[in-house]
Amino acid sequence: MQHRIPQPPEAGLLNAVRFGTDPFRFLEGVQGRFDSITAVPIPGRAPLVVVTDPDLAHEVLSRPPEFRRVAAQGSASMIAEQGVVQSDGPLWRQQRGIMRPAFVGRQVREYANTVGHRVEELAEEWADIGADGEHRNLHAEMTTLTIRVASEILLGEDIGHDRAADFYEWMAVAGREFEFSPTTVSPAWLPTRTDPEFSEAAEGIRGLAEEIIERRRETLAAESEAEDERGGENGTESGDDTRGGSGTAGAKQPQDMLTLLLRAEDDPEVEYPPNQIRDEVATFLIAGHETTALSLSYTMSLLSWNPEVREQVREEAKQVFGVGESARTPEYDDVADLTHADRAYRESLRLYPPAWATFRQATGDVRLGEFRVEEGSAIVLPQWSIQRDRRYFENPTEFDPSRWERRSPNAVSAYFPFASGPHACIGQQFALSGATLAVSRLTRDFEVEIPEDALSDLRPTPTLRPAEGVPATIRPVE
């Protein structure tokens, strides 16, 4: 027998408006009142279904044909219509398959090592700050760090400091455009907002994606030509070792995501819709850095407010990386020894999940547990409120990394900052290893002081974003 999903007793529209204006408070409210699920009726639309039980949330995530992604629409499609983060079905399967090698094995090591180098450079720059300290926007600094690493590893080139700074501005504009508001949950006929600044930001992101693709095509063509010449001299055929390969026997094939996408163009089995590669690059320019930058800003904020934990992380970093003359650049192999930094980072992903909710849409009238979900329902799987639910976490609003000494994050279904199922985050290992190194290295040498109210105005854009960056005073540790 299938049951009707319970509804909050207040008027439907009132709840819809509450969700639109302050989704975090609304979600915390329903999390405390409904054991597994609730439906908010919305005039003129299918209801908004909020899942409050983690196991049901994972079930939704594991059934993509019935609960599909919400495709990019309106202004979102001005950045990328069909990258792997927005797509579903055969196109998504093809794209995820082509890209997978770019996110596993030695690529994780390379990503973490690149974070090690870039964070070392940042630390050298911060080392010039005097004992009085300097005010900086920590989130802008973290964005520069993560986008340069992501572009280097995924796209084969570092976009450089100035382009990274442009990106920070574009993301701030995009964040405002996509922020939740009462119109998000209004009947479809209400006009939505448009922000003229947004089209400029969208063009900037697409333009940068096109430039990067062009340069990569040229590099690959030059490499392939050089290879043909070498092959000719050695009397061997080129490209016979791997698909479209340029390899000298035994040489490592570049495995960055863009190279894999471009090589796959020659594969007769692969069919790209128009602009697919540009959409993927634009998507990854965003997905590859923003959540990680946010998570670094939140972790550093929590460490600023929790001196005991900060000291543990600092002592551990001194042991692992050394100090003074004997200090060395952080690298992938250090991650396994940074248990305090790792727990602090994972605990910050619990309290401030950069992906604060994952969204799906029911493709038909479907059964979920004992409930009937109406076709077209928008489904909210809220990391924000499930990860703060006292049914699953003791002292849920407390920053307590030691809770992960007793439990493995992978074994706790109410903890899912990277989602789960077939669409689970492809960059999870990058984020976990790179962020642990960055948090640890910066904490070793710097006091990053953040005002207590710095995270009091978080905005419900597709990611959880601080309204005005994260103000910080940075000074070297005495």
Ligand code: HEM
């Ligand atoms: C702390 C950092 C990160 C968090 C919290 C995070 C979170 C998530 C979540 C919740 C999803 C699932 C979205 C959905 O099912 O609709 C996701 C998907 C995805 N993430 Fe991440 N992510 C992070 C870092 C990264 C990085 C570093 C990359 C790339 C280098 C990345 C690339 C992606 C991609 C491509 C998808 C779509 C996967 C698919 O549909 O097959 N993410 N991420």
